[in-house]
Amino acid sequence: MSDANPYTAANLRRQYQLAAADKQAGEKFHQLMAAYTQQDAVVLAYKAAAEAIRARDASMFNKLTYVQNASKQFDQAVKLDADNAEIRFLRLSVESNLPAFLGLSQHVDEDRQFLIKTLLSHPKSGLDAESFGLVRSFLVERGHVTDAQAQQLARIAG
Template identity: 50%
Template sequence: MKLLFSLLLTLLVTVLPAADTADAQSPYALPALRRHYRQAATDEEASRRFHLLMRNYAQRDAVVLAYKAASEAIMAKHTGGVFDKLDRVKAASQQFDAAVALNPKHPEVRFLRFSIESNLPKFLGASKHLDEDRALVQQALLRHPNSGLDAEGFRIVRDFMLTNNHIGGSEAAKLRQLPE
């Protein structure tokens, strides 16, 4: 029995690091998604590649679903007709709702929705969560390193919020002082 237990333990120890490596190499790992998102925001071809990757995602991780929603919204910029653009924005909104329902307090989920909604034209009336998402993201950032974001996520979210003047005053000064 001890020999069997030792063999199982050895097998688990050798298999588990491989699984961690596979996760880090996944196209849905956060560093890869963040890179795709930043590129897609400024480059049409990158947005198409990002959308192709994300439309195949069928699992239920809230953060990955939020990136899927963001990829749909970004594609609205590169879609032909007005109704097609509106359909993409509507689909993205539904995907964001699903992501938020899975993890309503996750700052990266709320940040992604905020970053998309803050860039939509006001006349669409599709930016319904700006105040709520801004408040949650700001509170999370100010709690860093207990924000729920890793160092890279914190830096990306903080820089976006500060650079685009979504957080100002004493809160902005506090954020600039926080270590990553």
């Protein structure tokens, strides 16, 4: 890999997508993120996402602990950079997949509205073309937007 810094947004995006699809990649991603000790808000959001993926692959006994850790880390990342669409997307992608009874999905509506507004402002959204496409696809394919919003988003070039 040409990146000397494994914590670039582009590398983290790739690692996260691999980890979301594969248990071994998830373990590798968690190890990478567990070693991160700085305070970059976007990297902290990926660290939270790695913790959530760890919960997916953990025993029932450990799942809740990992999800609670992820929730705390997301809170920290959002506190550091509340207007960052990538952080909000990661939190939405995790929280929208959690069982409601855990009570850890309280930001889904807020993050969904934030992301729709952000996408509708594109290309002034602050997202690069890759991120814009990823977030738009997620919101549309997972039913987080109305049909009218999906049509609006489809008309915006990434």
